[in-house]
């Protein structure tokens with residue numbers, strides 16, 4: 001399925017005829033990274049738009065890479081103000097990681113300013129991490145009057161741990177392209193990360209029994225829990241073997257939630273949470289007093305007990321809404337490093353899971 005419009009291009013030079021590669025080599029386009037490696041202490045220099053992609057790149061690249069993110073973990077990634085230092089970083093980058101949709105609309109101008117031909121879209125050093133992810137909320141009609149509409153679908157893909165594995169796979173492909181001699185190292189890092197996500201998502205025992213791929217398929221089709229409840233192994237129901245985030249989130253299935261922005265739709269779909277609305281009337285449009293009033297009425301009518309917001313949104317507004325309806329405000333980082341305690345992707349999902357459990361009063 002081609003939904004991003006750049007799927008093919010992101011494959012870089014992999015499918016190019018040899019003569020084109022030779023021509024590019026002759027043009028000196030591949031000379032830059034060699035010089036860069038020397039400057040970065042022999043490590044591949046990876047620059048990402050978001051801290052989440054940087055964190056995953058560190059898991060895969062280990063000591064072969066130096067990774068930096070442009071947006072901060074507590075910054076709204078839609079609205080990053082490009083600084084000259086970002087272009088400077090990108091001018092030295094071997095690999096650039098971006099969502100590849102229309103989230104970081106500020107990224108193309110930073111790439112332009114960097115004058116680094118290797119990390120342009122379609123080139124070997126450009127990775128669209130969302131490549132291959134099953135997109136949600138693809139608009140039928142694109143109308144900019146609908147606020148910050150994302151024409152390819154909701155770009156906040158990192159909130160689903162299953163998507164994190166796709167992101168990791170795309171990063172590993174990118175690393176392999178720019179540093180083929182360490183291909184086996186990156187492949188091992190990817191395998192370790194994917195396995196760690198599987199075990200954290202479903203519990204070790206269930207992963208050993210059914211494997212991550214089968215579990216993902218069941219989870220993404222919304223059939224995991226009913227499947228596990230209906231199957232027995234050695235006299236015990238499979239559901240008793242479920243562990244990890246999926247088990248921790250089980251009491252929250254079917255619960256109603258309001259979020260500030262549509263940041264967690266991949267997460268809520270995976271864990272069966274019913275998001276009934278947003279504080280923003282339209283994506284990235286702040287609510288008017290009338291919007292807030294309508295939301296409060298809706299929340300009272302539907303008995304919504306929790307509002308989830310990223311920590312860069314208007315916290316006072318969230319608290320005021322919650323006071324009016326007797327709901328709990330849950331303010332969390334949306335990204336790795338969004339608070340000092342959240343240093344990697346696993347701690348990020350742990351934070352969401354634990355905060356939501358607390359919000360719904362589950363011990």
Ligand SMILES: [Zn+2]
Pocket residue numbers: 078155156261262283
């Ligand atoms: Zn958004």
